Amino acid sequence: MTFTRRRFLTGAAAVVAGPLLADRQRSLKTVSIFHTTDLHGHILPTQTYDGIGNLGGLARCASQMRQWKRESPDHLTLDIGDVYQGSMASYQSQGKVMIDLFNKLSYDGWVLGNHEFDWGLEVVAGAIARSQAPVITGNVSIDGRPSGAIDSGPLQNLTPWQIKEVGGFRIGLAGLVTPGLPYWLRPELLKGLEVHDPVEILKVSIAALKAQNVDAIVVLGHMGWRRADDYANRVQNLLKEVEGIDLYIGGHSHRDQPSWYWSNVLCTQANYFGIHCGRVDLSFDLESRKLVNRRAWTVLMDERFALDPLVIESATPALEKASAHARVVIGHVKEVISARGRRSPFWEMLCRSFLTAAKKQKIPADLVYHGTFDTPDVEPGEKTIADAWKWIPYENFLVRAELTGSQIQTILREGKKARFGKRDLYGMDPKELDSKKRYSILFNSYDSQSGGRKLMKLREILEEASSKTQMLPINTREAVIDYFADH
Numbered sequence: 202m203t204f205t206r207r208r209f210l211t212g213a214a215a216v217v218a219g220p221l222l223a224d225r226q227r228s229l230k231t232v233s234i235f236h237t238t239d240l241h242g243h244i245l246p247t248q249t250y251d252g253i254g255n256l257g258g259l260a261r262c263a264s265q266m267r268q269w270k271r272e273s274p275d276h277l278t279l280d281i282g283d284v285y286q287g288s289m290a291s292y293q294s295q296g297k298v299m300i301d302l303f304n305k306l307s308y309d310g311w312v313l314g315n316h317e318f319d320w321g322l323e324v325v326a327g328a329i330a331r332s333q334a335p336v337i338t339g340n341v342s343i344d345g346r347p348s349g350a351i352d353s354g355p356l357q358n359l360t361p362w363q364i365k366e367v368g369g370f371r372i373g374l375a376g377l378v379t380p381g382l383p384y385w386l387r388p389e390l391l392k393g394l395e396v397h398d399p400v401e402i403l404k405v406s407i408a409a410l411k412a413q414n415v416d417a418i419v420v421l422g423h424m425g426w427r428r429a430d431d432y433a434n435r436v437q438n439l440l441k442e443v444e445g446i447d448l449y450i451g452g453h454s455h456r457d458q459p460s461w462y463w464s465n466v467l468c469t470q471a472n473y474f475g476i477h478c479g480r481v482d483l484s485f486d487l488e489s490r491k492l493v494n495r496r497a498w499t500v501l502m503d504e505r506f507a508l509d510p511l512v513i514e515s516a517t518p519a520l521e522k523a524s525a526h527a528r529v530v531i532g533h534v535k536e537v538i539s540a541r542g543r544r545s546p547f548w549e550m551l552c553r554s555f556l557t558a559a560k561k562q563k564i565p566a567d568l569v570y571h572g573t574f575d576t577p578d579v580e581p582g583e584k585t586i587a588d589a590w591k592w593i594p595y596e597n598f599l600v601r602a603e604l605t606g607s608q609i610q611t612i613l614r615e616g617k618k619a620r621f622g623k624r625d626l627y628g629m630d631p632k633e634l635d636s637k638k639r640y641s642i643l644f645n646s647y648d649s650q651s652g653g654r655k656l657m658k659l660r661e662i663l664e665e666a667s668s669k670t671q672m673l674p675i676n677t678r679e680a681v682i683d684y685f686a687d688h
Contacts, residue, residue, distance in 0.1 A: 227488050232367045233273040234419065234481040235266045237280045238452035239473035241287025241316065242299055244516050245508070247474050250455075257476035259299075260516075261502040263306055263509035265478045273482070275368030278307060281452030281470075282314025282378065282423035285328070289590065290516070290523035295320060296328050298519040304333045305515055310363055312376040313338040314423045314453065315385060319596050322392040326355030335363045337376030337421060340402040344393045356394070362406040364413055370485055373410035375403060377422045379453050381433030384651045384660075387600070389672045399424070399435060400442045407445045417447045417483055417492050425454030425470050426461070432654060440464040447492055448481060460497040469497035478502055527587035531685045538579035543623045548573050551592070551677075552627035554684030555599055555643050558675045561683075566601060568642040570612060572624035586682060593678035597645040602663050602670040604642055606634030612659045619655040624648070645677055 240259055248254040270276055280303065285296030296317075303311060311334060317325050329336045339348050339361030346352075349361045362375045377399045382391065403420065410418055424434045434454055440446060440463045448467050451458070455473035462468065471479030477499040484494035540547035552569040559566040576592055604612075613631055616624040634640070644659070649670070651660040663670045 227486055229484045229493065230275065230368050230370065230487050231273065231482050231484045232370055232372060232417075233269065233276040234448075234450070234483070235269055235276060235278045236450050236469075236471055236479040236481070237262050237475055238423075238450075238471050238479075239283045239314070239455055240280070240285075240299065240475050241283055241473065242285045242291030242296075243288055243474040244290065244298070244302070244512065244520065246502075247476075249474075249476060255504055257472075257474040257502045258508075259302060259475050260508040260512040261506040262475045262478040263302075263512045264506045265500060265502065266306070267509060269480060277309045277365055277367060277372065279309060279374070279421060279450065280311035281421055281450055282312040283316045283452065284311060284314065286316035286319045286596065287474075287594075288523070289527055289587075290519040292320075292596070293523055293526065294519055295324050297331060298516055300328050300331045302512055302515060304331075305511055308334045309365055310335045310337050310374055310376070310421070312336070312421045312423050312452070313341070313359075313378045315379055315382050318382065318386050318390055318394070321390050322355055322394060329356065329358050332358075335360050337361070337363050337374055338378050338423075339375060339406050340377050340380070340397045340399045342395050342397065347397075361402065362410055364410065364415055370416040370490070371414065372483075373413065373415035373418045375406040375410065375418065375420050377403060377420065377424065377439075379424045379433045380435065381653070384432070384654050385647055387598070387646045387650060387672050390646070400439055403439065403443050407443060411445060416485060416490055418445055419448045419450065420446050421450050423452045425451040426456045426458040426468070427454060436468070437463055440466045440468075448483065448495060448497075450479070450481070457499055459499040467495040467497055469499070471499045475502055527585060527590070529586045530583055531586060531589060531682050532584055532688065534579055534581050534584055536581060540573060540576045540578050543625050545573070545623075547576060547579060547592075548623065548625070549627065550684070551681060554681045555675075555677065556628070557684050557687070558680035559599065559601070559643060559673065562673065562675065564601060564673060566641045566643050568609070568626060568628035568640050570609075570616070570624060570626050570642060570644050570648070572648075584685065589678055589682045589685070593681055595647065597647050597677045599673040599675040599677060599680070600644045600646050600649040600663070600670060601673055602642055602644070602649075602668045603639045604662065604668055605637060605639055607636040608662050608668075609634055609640065609642065610636070612656070612662065615656055615658045619652065646672055 246258045285291040285299040348359045351357045365372045382396045427434045430437045446466045451470040457472035457477045458470040471477045479499045481497040
């Protein structure tokens with residue numbers, strides 16, 4: 202090969218330019234976000250609503266996240282709410298076992314869900330105080346003091362937004378809880394806590410984060426995927442009305458939605474009970490510091506994933522205590538107790554147990570308006586506390602009111618139109634109700650607040666001063682256990 206002066210100069214330029222061009226190549230930094238939601242106290246594998254077992258649980262999610270952390274050293278770990286209500290181990294510890302696990306797994310933040318309040322504001326305050334990670338929820342206030350400006354009391358450590366420095370980038374986090382709380386939870390449980398319009402509150406949080414020069418804004422919302430927004434899940438409206446959001450991580454609606462876009466915002470949601478674990482990768486241009494790529498996905502937590510040893514070591518005492526408690530025998534069933542139909546023998550047993558519990562507390566009660574929870578027939582044999590948890594899956598309280606026969610008839614008409622629940626009146630044939638006479642009647646606390654806006658007339662009637670409505674210190678599940686043991 203003949204080297205001319207032209208070839209020599211071209212070659213020399215290439216040798217010099219090569220390293221210079223390499224130095225100028227732009228590179229990316231990826232920050233990963235690992236997320237769980239709606240764990241409901243599930244540490245070990247559980248089953249889906251369709252009965253498919255050996256799936257989920259925080260122990261498996263932790264195993265997956267541990268692997269991801271090795272692959273992606275620049276990361277955040279977050280939870281989107283409904284952390285502790287739903288399992289016996291968590292109930293017995295008043296949520297402490299779940300918060301302790303979040304601490305041990307170095308969660309970077311979590312959001313309040315609606316079920317956090319099922320056991321009262323004191324439990325919420327204890328969880329916030331116990332958490333080493335910030336609890337990020339902006340659209341609540343207590344006694345008129347908003348999140349982030351509460352200088353004393355149970356929610357003083359609550360924050361509407363937080364900034365995390367990860368891999369040299371500033372990630373702004375803004376948290377929201379579903380505005381549906383007042384339609385599920387009694388004022389006696391909320392004790393002055395109010396939930397506000399998430400749109401207006403989020404606008405304030407986004408402005409505050411932008412003023413702090415964050416590189417990306419992530420909204421953590423205990424509101425989830427729906428084909429169309431409803432009163433409790435206003436995600437589409439939220440993302441349409443509020444600008445500047447890069448990523449929305451949802452919860453509450455118990456759906457696995459790995460990745461979707463709304464108003465150019467990447468959205469993701471990781472199911473319930475830890476059945477899926479979620480991950481998002483945010484990639485930034487190191488030179489311009491701009492977010493140039495967003496990717497989200499979820500992974501099914503099946504038998505491929507081992508139980509995380511740290512989670513098991515930490516949670517075993519609570520799990521063993523709960524397991525022993527679940528095996529306690531409450532009685533025996535001689536014949537099948539049918540749960541079929543609106544006025545089934547099983548429904549009758551529930552209602553009798555509530556009237557008996559009230560009588561033991563010397564609280565006068567004539568009637569019960571209640572439903573069932575799509576419970577299968579109760580088969581003959583030994584029954585345990587674990588069975589009672591299947592019959593009554595939520596920690597509701599009894600609520601007593603004094604209503605006229607006419608008001609009760611109005612409630613019955615409304616209930617028959619409502620979907621699900623199989624609610625009916627126990628203690629008297631509705632046809633025999635005296636329209637003007639007042640009756641002492643029992644409800645559960647969820648229904649008394651409208652049963653998720655299915656019973657708004659019921660709620661309206663109970664709010665009248667003449668109804669003398671009061672929440673009783675009687676847990677509906679405990680009432681059933683007590684009645685079953687007696688009989």
